[in-house]
Structures are given as C-alpha cells and as structure tokens.
Amino acid sequence: MAGTDRKQHAPSGGPAIILVEPQLGENIGTAARAMLNCGLTDLRLVKPRDGWPSEKARSAASGADKVIEGARLYDSTAAAIADLARVYATTARPRGMIKRVATPRRAASEMRKATSLGQKIGVLFGRERTGLENDDIALADAVIAVPLNPGFASLNLAQAVLLVGYEWFQAADKTPANQLVVNETRPATKAELLNFFLQLEKRLVDSGFLRNVEKRPSMVRNIRNLFQRAGLTHQEVRTLHGIVSDLSALRERRK
Amino acid sequence: MAGTDRKQHAPSGGPAIILVEPQLGENIGTAARAMLNCGLTDLRLVKPRDGWPSEKARSAASGADKVIEGARLYDSTAAAIADLARVYATTARPRGMIKRVATPRRAASEMRKATSLGQKIGVLFGRERTGLENDDIALADAVIAVPLNPGFASLNLAQAVLLVGYEWFQAADKTPANQLVVNETRPATKAELLNFFLQLEKRLVDSGFLRNVEKRPSMVRNIRNLFQRAGLTHQEVRTLHGIVSDLSALRERRK
Numbered sequence: 318m319a320g321t322d323r324k325q326h327a328p329s330g331g332p333a334i335i336l337v338e339p340q341l342g343e344n345i346g347t348a349a350r351a352m353l354n355c356g357l358t359d360l361r362l363v364k365p366r367d368g369w370p371s372e373k374a375r376s377a378a379s380g381a382d383k384v385i386e387g388a389r390l391y392d393s394t395a396a397a398i399a400d401l402a403r404v405y406a407t408t409a410r411p412r413g414m415i416k417r418v419a420t421p422r423r424a425a426s427e428m429r430k431a432t433s434l435g436q437k438i439g440v441l442f443g444r445e446r447t448g449l450e451n452d453d454i455a456l457a458d459a460v461i462a463v464p465l466n467p468g469f470a471s472l473n474l475a476q477a478v479l480l481v482g483y484e485w486f487q488a489a490d491k492t493p494a495n496q497l498v499v500n501e502t503r504p505a506t507k508a509e510l511l512n513f514f515l516q517l518e519k520r521l522v523d524s525g526f527l528r529n530v531e532k533r534p535s536m537v538r539n540i541r542n543l544f545q546r547a548g549l550t551h552q553e554v555r556t557l558h559g560i561v562s563d564l565s566a567l568r569e570r571r572k
Numbered sequence: 573m574a575g576t577d578r579k580q581h582a583p584s585g586g587p588a589i590i591l592v593e594p595q596l597g598e599n600i601g602t603a604a605r606a607m608l609n610c611g612l613t614d615l616r617l618v619k620p621r622d623g624w625p626s627e628k629a630r631s632a633a634s635g636a637d638k639v640i641e642g643a644r645l646y647d648s649t650a651a652a653i654a655d656l657a658r659v660y661a662t663t664a665r666p667r668g669m670i671k672r673v674a675t676p677r678r679a680a681s682e683m684r685k686a687t688s689l690g691q692k693i694g695v696l697f698g699r700e701r702t703g704l705e706n707d708d709i710a711l712a713d714a715v716i717a718v719p720l721n722p723g724f725a726s727l728n729l730a731q732a733v734l735l736v737g738y739e740w741f742q743a744a745d746k747t748p749a750n751q752l753v754v755n756e757t758r759p760a761t762k763a764e765l766l767n768f769f770l771q772l773e774k775r776l777v778d779s780g781f782l783r784n785v786e787k788r789p790s791m792v793r794n795i796r797n798l799f800q801r802a803g804l805t806h807q808e809v810r811t812l813h814g815i816v817s818d819l820s821a822l823r824e825r826r827k
Contacts, residue, residue: 354721412755498671552670
C-alpha cells in the first residue's frame with residue numbers, strides 16, 4: 318500500500334493524540350506516522366522517558382515530520398488535556414472502575430459530532446508495556462476499547478493509534494465502498510455488448526457448439542450471463558471481438 | 573491496550589494472509605502479530621527475501637508463535653492462492669487496470685459472506701517498498717484500498733494487515749458500541765436516586781442555597797438533570813449521600 322504523493326495534506330480539527338510516558342522514541346515516531354496517515358497532527362507527549370526531541374522518533378516517523386515538529390511536551394496528563402472539552406482513554410476494559418466503554422467506531426462518530434460543534438477533543442494512550450494508569454483513566458470521559466481476539470488483544474502503540482485514527486478518518490470519508498476503476502476506458506454500452514453476444518453466438522452456431530437446438534436458448538443465456546457479470550468495458554469488448562475472430566480463423570485454417 | 577491473557581484463541585476460517593516477497597523477517601513477525609490480534613492464523617509466504625524460518629520474525633511476532641509456526645512457503649503467488657476461491661489484492665488504486673476496488677469494510681463483509689458459504693479466501697500484500705506487481709494484482713478478484721489521508725497514505729506491512737484483519741474481526745463482532753461497565757456494583761434504582769435528590773434538596777433548602785422560592789423549581793430540575801446524566805451506580809449514590817452529609821456537618825460545625 319505504498320503511496321507516492323508526499324504532500325502532507327492533513328484535515329485540521331481532529332483529536333489530539335496524547336502519549337502518556339511513552340518509552341521508546343521509535344514508538345513515538347511510528348505513532349506520528351499512523352497519525353498523519355489518518356490526517357491527525359496534534360501530538361502531545363507527557364514525560365517521554367528518553368527525552369525530546371528524539372532522532373529515533375523522527376526517523377521512525379518515515380516522513381511525518383510535520384507531526385514530530387509540532388509535538389508539545391507536558392509534565393502531567395492533567396496539563397496535556399487542560400484545553401480539551403472531551404477526553405477518551407484507550408485501554409482494555411477498565412477494572413474496578415465505573416466507566417463508559419465505546420468501540421473505536423462509536424467513539425469516532427462521537428468525536429466527529431463534538432468537533433463539528435467546535436469542541437476540542439483528545440485520546441490518551443498509555444505506556445508501551447503497562448498502558449494507562451487508573452488515575453489517567455479517571456480523567457477521561459470514556460474509555461475506548463478495541464474489540465479484538467480476546468486471547469491475543471495486545472496492540473503496540475502505533476497500531477492502537479492507527480485503529481483510533483482509522484475510524485476517525487472513515488467516519489467522514491466519502492470513498493464508495495465498492496467501485497469499478499476503469500481508468501482510461503469506459504463501461505461498454507449495452508449495444509456494444511449485445512453486438513458481441515450476437516457475433517459470438519453466430520460463430521458458435523457455425524462451429525457446432527450450439528448444435529443442440531433444444532438446449533441452445535439456455536446455453537446462450539448462460540454464456541451471456543457469464544460475460545454480463547464481468548462488467549465489461551468498451552475496450553474489453555473490443556478485445557473479446559478480436560479473440561473470437563482469431564479463434565474462429567484458427568479453426569478455419571485447421572479444417 | 574495491553575492484554576494479559578495469552579491463550580491464543582483464534583476463530584478459524586478467516587482469510588489467508590499472503591505476503592508476496594516480503595523483505596524483512598521483522599515485518600513478517602509484526603504482520604503475524606497483527607493477524608492473531610484479529611483471529612487470523614493462515615499465513616502464506618511467497619519467496620521471502622531473507623529466507624525462512626526467521627528468528628527475527630519469531631521475535632517480532634511478540635507471542636504469535638502459532639501463526640509463525642504454521643506459515644507455509646510458496647514459489648509463486650499462483651501456487652500460494654491455488655486452493656482459494658476468492659482473492660483480494662491490497663494496493664493503492666490500480667493504474668492502467670480495470671479492477672473492482674473495495675474498502676476494507678466492504679471487503680470484510682464480502683469475505684464473511686464467502687466463508688459462511690464454505691469458500692476459502694485470501695488477501696495479497698506486496699513487498700514493503702514497492703507493493704504488489706501488476707501480474708499479482710491481475711490474479712485477484714478485486715482490490716482492497718484503504719481510504720486514508722491522500723497526502724500521506726503509505727502504511728507499513730503490519731499496519732496494512734492490521735486494518736484488513738480489524739475490519740474482518742469487526743464484521744462479526746458483537747461488542748456493544750457503547751456500554752457502561754459497572755464491575756462489582758449495579759446501576760442505581762430510580763428510588764435510590766430520588767431518595768438522594770430529596771436529601772440533597774432538603775439540605776440545600778436548610779443551607780439557604782435554594783432560598784429563592786421562585787427559581788427553586790428550575791434549580792432543582794437542573795441539579796437533578798446533572799446527576800441523572802451521570803448514570804449513577806448504587807455505590808456512587810451511597811458515596812454522594814456521604815459527601816452531602818459530611819459537607820452539611822462541616823457547615824454546622826463552622827456556624
């Protein structure tokens with residue numbers, strides 16, 4: 318899934334991503350890359366263990382320099398979220414705490430609504446090994462927990478950021494779920510398709526393939542359905558005409 | 573998002589993940605981890621550059637040993653997909669090719685339907701830097717393209733696998749999108765809540781806070797609404813009773 322266009326277009330207004338006491342600069346970098354993949358740029362770091370700025374972070378960000386350069390440092394989670402109106406904590410199901418738990422998809426939909434009302438929001442991510450502490454979770458309005466294989470649910474930091482950001486992006490994305498990409502050509506018209514069917518069927522009558530007159534109508538329908546399903550383009554119908562002509566000529570020569 | 577339970581429960585029947593000429597063992601390992609996160613275990617490798625088995629892959633898999641150990645090696649993409657009924661290729665929008673393009677969410681829904689009919693399916697992922705070659709894409713029924721920031725859409729291999737697997741998992745997951753986790757306690761009954769309201773309002777009348785008789789009804793409603801919104805548990809109502817009693821006693825002592 319390589320992209321070539323490196324212009325770092327990023328829609329603004331997305332949630333702040335707050336990494337609480339991240340340990341490795343490399344993980345901050347891969348998280349920054351995942352953020353920019355999803356159009357997020359507001360990165361906040363609470364007491365990163367190995368200091369800041371970090372050359373390892375920049376290198377691991379694979380070009381998401383804008384996010385790394387814009388990152389802000391804080392002494393506490395409370396300070397990092399002070400300007401926000403709504404905060405989510407990413408964690409497994411909270412234990413011994415009474416808390417609303419949302420899926421990333423639901424949270425993304427809530428976040429889109431909140432930002433459309435001008436509210437600033439943020440998502441907390443904990444330390445690589447141990448996650449968020451309960452005191453951090455208690456600062457949040459709700460928890461985001463990702464439904465995954467219950468026997469193997471541990472995600473690394475960048476992947477957790479990616480899934481939250483991915484749902485944020487999808488919640489406003491207008492890409493059709495399903496489309497035929499036809500590039501330089503266009504879908505065939507029904508007239509072109511029917512013309513091909515008639516040519517093919519004429520040849521198949523000539524060759525004897527459709528010799529059984531009783532079965533011929535259903536065989537013709539089956540063949541037509543097969544090519545209909547392919548959703549042929551103008552160019553592909555021309556190619557098929559050529560294939561049929563060539564194969565017929567071959568048959569003629571062999572006679 | 574750390575998980576502690578390492579039992580590697582994995583629903584069977586999910587799509588095969590086919591890595592075509594992956595370069596670094598580490599990337600195979602992180603892809604295997606992402607697979608198991610999503611309950612996928614059928615890993616197929618087409619000519620991995622640095623050979624197989626790979627100690628780096630095993631280490632990067634962070635415990636997804638089952639996937640690494642079960643991985644199968646192939647000499648060609650055609651051989652790797654021979655037993656499958658339907659194959660998707662992950663790539664950016666295909667150029668110069670006429671191909672159906674689906675989002676990961678749409679593809680996941682299609683894959684669930686196909687596997688429920690007993691069809692075996694697979695998803696092709698290309699080399700880390702260059703992605704799938706056109707000849708590989710031509711072997712696939714459709715393309716999966718992930719809608720992401722168009723200015724910065726490049727994902728690493730494990731992240732591409734994660735997003736496809738994540739949607740596969742979500743397509744059958746029954747987790748409520750939104751729920752209140754109350755752990756050992758239970759939601760308060762309306763009687764408990766009303767009892768608290770009455771105690772609070774009595775104290776606020778005594779203290780003079782509700783002295784304005786004209787405004788009192790609307791103030792009472794606002795206060796009740798505030799606590800209603802919190803969705804209180806039985807235990808929390810008891811805590812609030814205690815807080816109100818204690819604050820009132822403090823006020824009494826200060827008089």
